[in-house]
Amino acid sequence: MLTEREIHRYSRQIAFIGEEGQERLKAAHVVLAGAGGLGCPAATYLAVAGVGRLTIIDSDKVEMTNLNRQILHWEQDIGRNKTVSAREKLGAMNPDLFIEDVCEVITGQNASALIGRAALIIDALDNFPARYALNLAALEHGIPCIHGAVSGYDGHITTVIPGETACLQCIFPDPPGGSEFPIIGTTAGIIGLMQAHEAIKFLTGGGTLLKNRLLIWDGRDSSVTFLDLERDPVCRACGECTQGAGSERGEP
């Protein structure tokens, strides 16, 4: 049940998604994997939308070079854990939420335990080994995962529903290389916000999800293209006869 305060706070969106939609957001547990360029905008909008429980996973500390895009982290946070910095800001924005911070690297060993029984996962990570580990754990638990990635002016996003859509490994069987990528803050902001947007639709049952569709954002001319996707029957992560066989690929 929503409190009077909540009905007032969210009145502008309740007018759109109804009290039932707001209650769904309140009841939801969303895991945010990554509190960086994608995770900051995604977490911000999920928090102010009233998603009741957020788990933020990131092992990094805030660095000066993060500040062009990681908007939850400020000058005063340099050297602090990103998860703590993010939890404090989000808690101040919306004190009604339950926010957990987990300062760990996501690996094949811990991914399953970290995501637990969440309703939804936001893949806002910055590298494919961790993304693959998260994908496998999400498949194992049957938890939908909204994947986003960015570099420079480019970004993409898709929603993975276990057993229904192509999984991350179906779409990207081989990891794109590169560790330090150039990035314009707004590219991460746009894709991170699209991830939050997709999450809100998923949780409230509104709109149409990016299922089996890869949305490709090109910031050069602000154009959007869709690639149609399908499951790979011999996918190392979700293929019928290879279930679980891809776990070794989750190692960093």
Place this chain on the structure above:
Amino acid sequence: MKITVRAFARFREVVGDVTALDLPEGSGLPALLAALASRSDESRDLLVDEQGTIREHIIFMVNRKRVSRSALDSIILAEGDEVAIYPPVAGG
């Protein structure tokens, strides 16, 4: 025969948005990629590694259908086909 190439992300920067290529009848996807790679050092660098193998992470679609790595060499193109090339991004 005319083949349309739709390039995305970094690859679009290098070869342009939509490129029309004229290839001999019966050419396969590898011939198209070789033609694209020969356009510039940057183009070659994005498509193939030091050994000359097509980079594994690149996504190829022919007429909006995904081409798997194992099928890449056996795809024969036809007049009017559209090939989309997306080198995915990974950062966050």
